[in-house]
Amino acid sequence: MIPAAFEYERAESVDQAVQLLGEHEDAKLLAGGHSLLPLMRLRLARPSLLVDIDRLSDLEYVREAGDTIEIGALARMSDLATDQTLWKHCPLLAHVCGEVGDPQVRHRATIGGSVAHGDPASDPPTALLTLDAVLVVRGPSGERTVPAKSFFTSVFETDLGPQDVLTAVRVPKLASGTGWSYQKFHRRAIDWAIVGVAAVVERDDGHLKRAAVGLTNMGSTPLRASGVESALAGAEAAPQALAAAAEHAPEGTAPVSDTNASAEYRTELSKILVRRALEEALAR
Amino acid sequence: MLRHISLTVNGTRHDADVEPRQLLVYFIRETLGLTGTNVGCDTSTCGACTVLIDGRSVKSCTMLAVQADGRDITTIEGMARNGDLHPIQRAFHENHGLQCGYCTPGMIMAAASLIEENPQLSEESVRMGLEGNLCRCTGYQNIVKAILAAAEEIRSSARVSSR
Structure with missing residues (x-):
């Protein structure tokens, strides 16, 4: 399968990429290409121009900045999955990056590409939403930051404008002792999540001080399980309380039915995976 | 253009x-x-x-x-050098790590990267590391065996050459 013909430009800087994106109505950015090229081979995407930013190596980094970890948009999944700084301060994200695709895919796929693609079945966006990440975007009128909770707008739709380039992801460091889990349910190792659940919990004297729970593939965007989160506020860190809170998982979700599972199946699965995620997070 | x-x-x-x-x-x-x-x-x-x-x-x-x-x-x-098979190729040969052979080049290249990243491969890490390679003959047993054997050989030759 060969993609439809397109023009190709390699950008030497983010500013040049922004400018090139403005020159064609349906130009697309190309980084690792592991979301875009499969769509182009199937001709579900037919951009007229690809602006290649794959080699902007100054966007390939992980660094500490006070209370946050900043990750360049071109950091590869394979590097993030083994990054010691990320494991120390944000193990949920490091773990999730290792759950994407397979080793060959992770060698190419970038965190920025995964986020900008806006696939509700993708794992890293859910992790970022759960972690209250902030996304850094450069466009024609300069740089802006967008909280993850307002970044994802619909299936493959994000807050990014046609000339915007996502340049970095900022994730708050987790306090030491914070529990975390990502439950990815799929049939084959390389598949997308049928449902995925991210959980981050902080304890205080046998009670939950803070709980953040995110859902993958339970709607048109990654979602926060706000019903679960409110049920957990101040709750006892005990199996019954966790199981009761997990029953709220489907609130506010709109899962689809597809070849992998029906909407009803996903609804039930979300409760079970939320319970497992909370149990694992508390055990850590 | x-x-x-x-x-x-x-x-x-x-x-x-x-x-x-x-x-x-x-x-x-x-x-x-x-x-x-x-x-x-x-x-x-x-x-x-x-x-x-x-x-x-x-x-x-x-x-x-x-x-x-x-x-x-x-x-x-x-992979082969001067007519000598690469240790991974030799291990696939010796462990019968192929049936029809179609997936073999990809398996060997994936294995080369896996061993390079982590020479201390366990059976589980080989199986996880091959999640992106399918063998439609389902000949995974011997493929995993071959990669473990190759990793062992590469480890021991590294020991020899570092002496």
């Missing part, structure tokens, strides 16, 4: 003008005539087209030839 690229494949530099939409696997097979790299699923799933790019395993059906400009690529044809 054609784009000029210059890249190294199995130690040999190649210059070519390519259409931007040409996928790397077709450049390797059709332009360079290196047909050891197979096209299997064409959907980034099966791993038959795996090659090494700057030492890391990549599915060459999911990369444009223009993106490989300036890179150092190794295909299955670049």
